[in-house]
Amino acid sequence: MVAITAPSSIEQIPLVQCPRANASAAIPCVDLSAPGAAAAVADACRGVGFFRATNHGVPARVVEALEARAMAFFALPAQEKLDMSGAARPMGYGSKRIGSNGDVGWLEYLLLSVSANTVKISSLPPSLRAALEEYTAAVREVCGRVLELIAEGLGVDRSLLRAMVVGREGSDELVRVNHYPPCPLLPPVDCGVTGFGEHTDPQIISVLRSNSTAGLQIKLRDGRWVPVPPAPESFFVNVGDALQVLTNGRFKSVKHRVVAPEGAQSRLSVIYFGGPAPSQRIAPLPEVMRDGEQSLYREFTWAEYKTAMYKTRLADHRLGPFELRATNTNSCVPPPPPPSVDPYCNGSGICMPQPPPQQQQVAEVH
Ligand SMILES: C=C1C[C@]23C[C@@]1(O)CC[C@H]2[C@@]12CC[C@H](O)[C@@](C)(C(=O)O1)[C@H]2[C@@H]3C(=O)O
Numbered sequence: 020m021v022a023i024t025a026p027s028s029i030e031q032i033p034l035v036q037c038p039r040a041n042a043s044a045a046i047p048c049v050d051l052s053a054p055g056a057a058a059a060v061a062d063a064c065r066g067v068g069f070f071r072a073t074n075h076g077v078p079a080r081v082v083e084a085l086e087a088r089a090m091a092f093f094a095l096p097a098q099e100k101l102d103m104s105g106a107a108r109p110m111g112y113g114s115k116r117i118g119s120n121g122d123v124g125w126l127e128y129l130l131l132s133v134s135a136n137t138v139k140i141s142s143l144p145p146s147l148r149a150a151l152e153e154y155t156a157a158v159r160e161v162c163g164r165v166l167e168l169i170a171e172g173l174g175v176d177r178s179l180l181r182a183m184v185v186g187r188e189g190s191d192e193l194v195r196v197n198h199y200p201p202c203p204l205l206p207p208v209d210c211g212v213t214g215f216g217e218h219t220d221p222q223i224i225s226v227l228r229s230n231s232t233a234g235l236q237i238k239l240r241d242g243r244w245v246p247v248p249p250a251p252e253s254f255f256v257n258v259g260d261a262l263q264v265l266t267n268g269r270f271k272s273v274k275h276r277v278v279a280p281e282g283a284q285s286r287l288s289v290i291y292f293g294g295p296a297p298s299q300r301i302a303p304l305p306e307v308m309r310d311g312e313q314s315l316y317r318e319f320t321w322a323e324y325k326t327a328m329y330k331t332r333l334a335d336h337r338l339g340p341f342e343l344r345a346t347n348t349n350s351c352v353p354p355p356p357p358p359s360v361d362p363y364c365n366g367s368g369i370c371m372p373q374p375p376p377q378q379q380q381v382a383e384v385h
């Protein structure tokens with residue numbers, strides 16, 4: 020990872036160079052209305068922890084209305100965007116800074132709590148708020164359908180997971196609208212600037228939709244990064260940390276990141292994060308555990324996980340402090356191998372920007 024220093028005339032936030040994706044692989048695709056959907060969803064969640072969902076039932080009109088309103092919002096002067104939504108703390112409008120622990124990316128965003136289908140920021144333009152509420156209502160249903168399919172695929176009660184998020188009083192639903200302007204580096208420099216750094220999503224699942232501009236990449240279990248070709252008519256589903264725990268590690272939360280767009284197009288993505296109520300206990304579902312199977316995690320509440328998560332950096336392994344390591348009394352079994360690390364990352368997964376090879380000109384996100 021390489022930091023590129025901005026000229027002194029603009030805000031001194033270093034841009035972080037994103038290593039290139041080094042593989043191509045087919046992203047699992049599931050027709051949510053097909054008879055075998057539950058098995059296909061479970062397969063994808065067990066394998067990559069990520070899939071593309073088609074036949075989701077969300078009208079194109081709803082998606083396009085939000086895209087148009089969001090693009091109009093991001094085209095406003097920076098001060099107006101701040102006045103209308105407040106600075107992200109963590110909800111609100113943010114530019115370049117992600118969270119409050121030093122992560123940066125080449126993007127601006129709106130992060131909103133949408134529990135009970137009410138966008139909690141009252142000063143947003145009414146047309147944007149209406150589009151967000153209509154979109155959220157539709158995508159919440161996609162989340163609910165996927166959670167039913169996951170439960171069916173796991174062989175547990177169909178409504179078990181859905182009921183933790185959809186229609187559950189106090190469930191913690193967020194919507195994030197990310198706008199990635201084209202790569203800030205001037206040609207002929209090869210871009211590859213980080214839009215949104217490597218991380219897993221903390222919730223149960225996330226449901227993402229983007230415009231036709233590429234940039235999202237996922238990390239396969241073998242450590243290779245693969246680009247996700249944009250599919251504006253589809254949604255992408257991520258397994259989150261909470262689902263990893265609920266399934267006792269059968270499903271693993273997927274690492275993903277975004278590289279700033281090459282060329283002239285901006286990337287616009289909207290992500291619905293399905294989180295449970297603060298008091299929800301997060302522990303392996305008894306129904307998925309085999310006889311004698313040990314829990315890999317100590318039980319915690321969603322409130323506890325969120326408190327811990329807001330103290331972490333994006334790339335941190337957030338579940339680490341909640342893992343129970345089985346004490347190994349059999350001296351014939353070798354200890355697990357050390358985690359594979361990026362050459363510029365320390366063992367805890369925190370990536371340090373490296374000194375720039377040369378100074379580069381950058382433009383500013385407005
Ligand atoms: C650096 C951070 C941003 C984040 C909160 C955190 O401290 C660690 C998790 C981050 C993340 C990643 C997925 C979602 O975009 C997000 C909203 C979330 O729930 O966890 C962000 C958080 C954020 O931007 O506040």
Ligand SMILES: O=C(O)CCC(=O)C(=O)O
Nearest residue numbers: 195197215235277288290
């Ligand atoms: O913008 C994207 O495509 C993904 C962003 C993301 O992973 C997030 O907001 O958590």
Ligand SMILES: [Fe+2]
Nearest residue numbers: 218219220275
């Ligand atoms: Fe994410």
